[in-house]
Amino acid sequence: MDSPANIHFAKKVQLALKSKVKIKPLHRMPSYMAGVDAAFTNKTIIAVACLYTFPELIIIEDAHSIEPISFPYVTGYLSFREGPAIIHAINKLSTKPDLILFDGQGIAHPERMGIASHNGVLLNTPSIGCAKSRLVGTFKMPGTRKGSYSSLSYKGKIVGTVLRTRDNVKPVFISPGHLIDVKGARDIVLQCADRYRLPEPIRRADRLSKVLRNQYVP
DSSP, X not given: OOOHHHHHHHHHXXXXXXXXXXXXXXXXXXXXXXXXXXXXXXXXXXXXXEEEETTTOXXXXXXXXXXXXXXXXXXXXXHHHHHHXXXXXHHTSSSOOSEEEESSOSSOSTTXXXXXXXXXXXXXXXXXXXXXXXXXXXXXXXXXXXXXXXXXXXXXXXXXXXXXXSTTSOOEEEEEEESSOHHHHHHHHHHHOSSSSSOXXXXXXXXXXXXXXXXXXX
């Protein structure tokens, strides 16, 4: 594992970027969006970016980046572990996305700086965190029907939404990352969740990252 000095430096970077996060209504609806995710071997990270049209959700292009792991797994610092490889994968897309969906947190994070916020600032692109589990906050369980939701609150502020994307399945935890607000993030994710629990761009990125991991020999 990296030395505490490296974690200390990461903390400084995180706090510096935190001041640049902007949570506000989306300036305009996206024409292109990307879903991103990553898989790991013992020494390697495989990051995938999948580009879609929006709102049609037609797949346009997939890109990936395979890189050595350079940062340990530390809760709250996911951005430093997989963020660089994800950014490289996004930069390989021939069309820049207008919005990016991350499998992770936005401001629903101990420092309000999850991977969606961190990378959203670095890319200066609207971003949303869509996580399968809660990192911080309290909530009431939403209803069982698709579209039901409740607010996710942390330290007295609403930081996201607990959203049911299919009838009678576990909800997902949505939080704005950068250049979008809580309602906008919830609405976008619900539009991208057609037949599955996860929004389609993230679901494809997750599946492709695992396929590439199984093909890759470190």
